[in-house]
Amino acid sequence: MPDITLDHISKTYNKNTLLALDDISFEVNKGELFGLIGPDGAGKTSLFRILTTLLLPDKGFATVNGFDVVKNYKSIRGIIGYMPGKFSLYQDLTVEENLKFFATVFKTTVEKNYDLIRDIYLQIEPFKKRRAGQLSGGMKQKLALCCALIHKPEVLFLDEPTTGVDAVSRREFWEMLKSLQKENITILVSTAYMDEATLCDRIGLIQSGKMLSVDTPENVLKAYPENLFAIKSKNVHKLLTDLRNFENTLQCYASGEYLHLSFKTENGNSQNEVVVFLKEKGHDEIEMKMCKPSIEDCFIRLLAS
Amino acid sequence: MRIMKFVLQKEFRQIFRDKTLLKMIFIMPIVQLLVLPMAANFTVKNINLSIVDHDHSSYSQKFISKIFSSGYFKLAGDNPSFLESYVLIENDKADIILEIPEGFERNLTRENGQKLFIAVNAINGVKALVGSGYLNSIIMDYNNDIRSQLLQPTTFNLMPTIEVVSSNWFNPNLTYYIFMVPGILVMLITLVGGNMTALNIVKEKEIGTIEQINVTPLKKYQFLLGKLIPFWIIGMIIFSIGLMIARFAYGIIPIGNIGLMYAFLAVYLFTILGFGLLISTYAETQQQAQSLAFFFLMIFNLMGGLFTPIDSMPEWAQWITRLIPISYFINVMRMVVLKGSAFSDIQYHLLIVFVMGIILNGWAVINYKKTS
Structure with a gap:
């Protein structure tokens, strides 16, 4: 049974002039780790705010754990954990006081659900007398996660939890999410980092309020329609402009030290044609090879279609 | 009840940890009460x-x-x-x-x-x-x-003259600070009550903690009471300190019933906290709240009858002062402190301020929505 359902959800701001979410429908299953992937301003936070009952949708309807986000918002508030993108615990209260406070407003105690947060809390316990405002970024994230988990929620909403966190802490964070999944908690997480997508069970690619694709990361990768080539030469900048002017180029963009290139129509000779074209343009040390698309490539491909 | 206790505990912790806020709440009123009545003197000399x-x-x-x-x-x-x-x-x-x-x-x-x-x-x-x-x-x-x-002194005055000799009641020497101190005390209560409440709630909005609170099962009234009760108590404390200063620094001993003053203060604080609450529902940042509160408090202080008598204002201005809660409290304070007025004298003041409180708080609660 799906734990979160969205049915044609739309949301506009500024008196219907700014479309934030455009007819979004998808489902998240119980115990699933679902990633919402998209750049800044794609509508991820609006979607989270609707699901956490902080924002009313203009159209459509959504449920969390079987409860309607508009009609049964009170029931939802008791069973979800929400970690907003911005650190929003009390900076002038200590680690311990924050945890205790949130346990109390959820009508429970720290002791009751300590098992769930123990692994995370042990890492910040040495600082429990420290004020939350004086913690490092990674520590703050851990504390926020503890506070969101303290009432053993059915569904956990994490809005860009790893933004602004260093690479090591990010990996740790995702390991924590994986272990929480074992407790059968449904997790909806958003991120702008494409590389984190593969860590999710399923992902939804979102851009300008539209859902581009919802599938497992493997299927999203498999669904990449063309062959993708990595290409480089001595003058990468000129290479990019030249390739974009090439008549058979579908998409060409920078990715690391290489350019990624796909063709409109491909036959066995396409690769050679490009090389000939580039040599005519005066490029040398041309290196070209086929490569596997990443989630980022899939995302860019979906934007084009 | 357990939740309420924790919410209040959290609010008091935050207030007492904010050293600047503490100074503003307690030291500033004391300094102002000691300085203002002496300086803001209408007796023209030199x-x-x-x-x-x-x-x-x-x-x-x-x-x-x-x-x-x-x-x-x-x-x-x-x-x-x-x-x-x-x-x-x-x-x-x-x-x-x-x-x-x-x-x-x-x-x-x-x-x-x-x-x-x-x-x-x-x-x-x-x-x-x-x-x-x-x-x-x-x-x-x-x-x-x-x-x-x-003129040659005669037994009878040739020309009748009218000599007017006035005697000042309730403040025989027209001592300026005797009627300024109670008024300034009211002004301070208003500043602290109205401003601090507004800032405190908007702070939660500004740093985003209200988002986190809103997704919890914490009720609207619990959150708001948690905000208002601490400032209600702080208002009472400042008032008590003020009365002490009035007594020991200025020798002003209220003639009327002190209990009556506290009763009126209790209602007045309810009203002025409602005013702060209302401002907080319209402001998104502390700066906005501060500017909004400043605008209104300025009008309150200048038109509330503290510095200039309301009776000498033009008709339309007098109507405005009737909408200003501070004018009732200043009036009541002077009546009770200087004249010893009893409950029957101030009951209408009390009723009006209470109704204002209901309106301000009601408006604020309606405007403060958990879901936008």
Whole structure:
């Protein structure tokens, strides 16, 4: 049974002039780790705010754990954990006081659900007398996660939890999410980092309020329609402009030290044609090879279609 | 109940950890109560008077020395001509010019009358008004002196005169701070109550903690009560400190019932906290809240009858003051402290402030929505 359902959800701001979410429908299953992937301003936070009952949708309807986000918002508030993108615990209260406070407003105690947060809390316990405002970024994230988990929620909403966190802490964070999944908690997480997508069970690619694709990361990768080539030469900048002017180029963009290139129509000779074209343009040390698309490539491909 | 206890505990912790806020709440009112009533004094002294004496007679000398012995005036210049004195007014060195014409003594004794010329610099209206008033009464007084000297004392006064002697009730010496201190205390309560509440709630909005609170099962009223109760208590404490200062620094002992004052304060705080709450629902940042609160509190303080009597305001302004809660409390404080008014005297004030409280709080609660 799906734990979160969205049915044609739309949301506009500024008196219907700014479309934030455009007819979004998808489902998240119980115990699933679902990633919402998209750049800044794609509508991820609006979607989270609707699901956490902080924002009313203009159209459509959504449920969390079987409860309607508009009609049964009170029931939802008791069973979800929400970690907003911005650190929003009390900076002038200590680690311990924050945890205790949130346990109390959820009508429970720290002791009751300590098992769930123990692994995370042990890492910040040495600082429990420290004020939350004086913690490092990674520590703050851990504390926020503890506070969101303290009432053993059915569904956990994490809005860009790893933004602004260093690479090591990010990996740790995702390991924590994986272990929480074992407790059968449904997790909806958003991120702008494409590389984190593969860590999710399923992902939804979102851009300008539209859902581009919802599938497992493997299927999203498999669904990449063309062959993708990595290409480089001595003058990468000129290479990019030249390739974009090439008549058979579908998409060409920078990715690391290489350019990624796909063709409109491909036959066995396409690769050679490009090389000939580039040599005519005066490029040398041309290196070209086929490569596997990443989630980022899939995302860019979906934007084009 | 357990939740309420925790919410309050959290609020008090936050207030007591904010050292700047603590200073603002407790030290500032004390300093203001000690400084403001002394400085904000309407008794005009040091009026700069420039004399142009064309007569140089013993009468004019006596007249001048009488003026300066009053203690209100300072000699700004003794000039032979009006034009030279006028320069002093232009340079803001003199407030009033008194010109004594030639033949002052002669005309007074022979022709039974003489005119004096007074020119007042009205740029500072209060000083001009009060200063010329003082000067006039000194001239009148001097006039009477001369009359009694020149006229033969008779058993009966030939000309009937009306002499007005007034006695000031409730504040016999018209001591300025006696009626300022209770008023300033009210102003401070209003500032702390209205401003701090608004800032405190908006702070939660600004740093985003309200998002986190809103997704919890914490009820709307629990959150708001948690915000209001601490400031209600703090208002009570400041008021008590203020009464203590009034007593020990100014010797003001309320004639009326102190319990009655606290009862009114309890209701007044409810109203003014509602005002703060309302502001917080309209402001998104602390800066906005501060500006909004400043705008209203400025009007409250200037129109609430603290510095200028409401009765002397134009009709439309008086109507506005009726919408200002502070004006009722200042009135009640002065009535209870100076006059010893009882409950029956202030019951309408109480009722009006209470109704205002209901309206402000109701409006704020409706406007404060958990879901947007």
